[in-house]
Amino acid sequence: MRKFGFKATLIGVGVLLVVACSRPNDKVVVATAANVQFVMQALQKEFEKQTDTRLEIVVGSSGKLTAQIREGAPFDLFVSADTRYPQEIFDNGGAETRPRVYARGALVLWASDSTITPDIQRLADPEIKKIALANPETAPYGTAAVQVLNKAGLYNQVKSKLVYGESIAQTTQYIAAGAAEMGFTALSMVLSPEIKGQGRWSELDSADYSPINQAAILLKHSESSPKKQKSQEFYDFLYSEQAKALFRKYGYWVE
Numbered sequence: 373m374r375k376f377g378f379k380a381t382l383i384g385v386g387v388l389l390v391v392a393c394s395r396p397n398d399k400v401v402v403a404t405a406a407n408v409q410f411v412m413q414a415l416q417k418e419f420e421k422q423t424d425t426r427l428e429i430v431v432g433s434s435g436k437l438t439a440q441i442r443e444g445a446p447f448d449l450f451v452s453a454d455t456r457y458p459q460e461i462f463d464n465g466g467a468e469t470r471p472r473v474y475a476r477g478a479l480v481l482w483a484s485d486s487t488i489t490p491d492i493q494r495l496a497d498p499e500i501k502k503i504a505l506a507n508p509e510t511a512p513y514g515t516a517a518v519q520v521l522n523k524a525g526l527y528n529q530v531k532s533k534l535v536y537g538e539s540i541a542q543t544t545q546y547i548a549a550g551a552a553e554m555g556f557t558a559l560s561m562v563l564s565p566e567i568k569g570q571g572r573w574s575e576l577d578s579a580d581y582s583p584i585n586q587a588a589i590l591l592k593h594s595e596s597s598p599k600k601q602k603s604q605e606f607y608d609f610l611y612s613e614q615a616k617a618l619f620r621k622y623g624y625w626v627e
Contacts, residue, residue, distance in 0.1 A: 399428040400603050401446060403437045405453035405586065406506075406539035407477055407513060410564035411622040412451065418618070419609050425602040433539035435510025441466060441591065448603040451588045451610070453477065453540070454512035458589040471587035474610050475624035478559040479516045479581060484548050484571035491574065492520065495554060496529045504546040504555030507536045514543075516581035517556035523580040547571075559623035586624075 404412050409431045416427045430437070430447065438457040441447060442464075451474070452458045458471030481490040488494075495503055506514030514536070521527040535551065537543030540558050547555040548570065562573045590607045609615055616626045 398599070399426045400448045400599055400606055401428045401430060402606070403430050403432070403441065403445070403447040403450045405434045405437070405451060406431050406511070406541035407453050407558035407560050408451055408586070409541060410566065411560060411618055411624070414618050414621075415610070415615055418614060419606055423602075423605065425605060427606065431539075431541065433507065433510040434512060435507075436538065447591055448599055449588060449590055449607055451586075452512075453584065453586050455585050455587040456512075458587045461589060461591070465592070467589045467591055469590060471589040472611070473585045473587045474615075475586050475619045475626045477513070477584035477586055478578065478623055478625070479513060479520065479556055479576045479584070480559050480562055480573045481554060481576060482544075482547055482557050482562055482571060482573040483554045484550060485553065486571050488553055488572065490554055490572050492524050492526070492576070495521075495533075496526055500530075500553045501533060502535050502546075502552035503530055503533045504535050504537060504543045504552035504557075506540045506543045506556070507538060511537075511539055511543075512584055512586075513540045513556065513558055516584055519581040520556070520576055563621075563623045 402412070412429055416429060420426060434453045434457045437450060438461065441450060441461055450458055450461065455471060455473060461467055462470055481492060483490045494500060505517040508514035508518045518527065521530065535546060537546055540561060543555055544557045544561045544567065546552045547557065559575060561567055588607065588610055590603060619626050
């Protein structure tokens with residue numbers, strides 16, 4: 373168990389950017405799973421320092437980003453929270469090359485109130501009224517949270533308490549704001565500068581949920597764009613030793 377003091381702050385959901393599809397954009401546009409948003413900011417800073425390429429980051433749940441890609445959103449890369457969604461894009465002809473895993477994520481149970489012990493068995497206690505998790509239909513970390521609850525034999529006991537965020541970012545905001553006494557979020561979120569030091573959290577046993585292998589894919593949008601080479605450069609950067617060090621800093625496992 374790792375513990376931190378509580379600060380009453382909200383995460384910066386304002387970092388979510390929306391691409392205006394109707395205007396030209398010479399930046400490399402990276403569709404980014406919400407759990408990766410803070411490490412992506414660090415990656416962006418380092419990459420832009422080393423190149424003349426500028427990135428635009430669009431953050432959301434992996435499922436919703438995939439839906440936007442299907443509808444023709446002008447993204448150049450997709451950095452997902454799983455392998456299933458990028459594989460689906462590849463299978464449907466949205467990319468020339470198969471997705472490649474860049475990191476494995478970890479799930480934590482977090483309480484922003486430092487007087488609450490984030491223990492899985494406590495979720496059934498009457499004083500815990502709301503439990504936040506990402507929507508398992510669109511967010512891989514939400515799927516993992518449901519698996520943990522089922523493994524602990526708690527899902528049916530606590531399902532009436534569950535509140536769902538559209539992404540891990542919104543879920544984390546619910547917990548930070550006290551809208552849920554406890555909730556499931558990504559280790560990368562509680563290690564981020566915006567969250568670190570708030571409340572108490574415990575990392576959940578990775579044997580209790582399917583591995584959260586996270587993959588990226590270079591989208592076909594780049595193939596017909598003058599940004600093709602720049603997009604490829606950032607895609608390659610995601611797998612560099614420098615990027616791996618940043619992923620490790622935010623709690624991801626990388627080879």
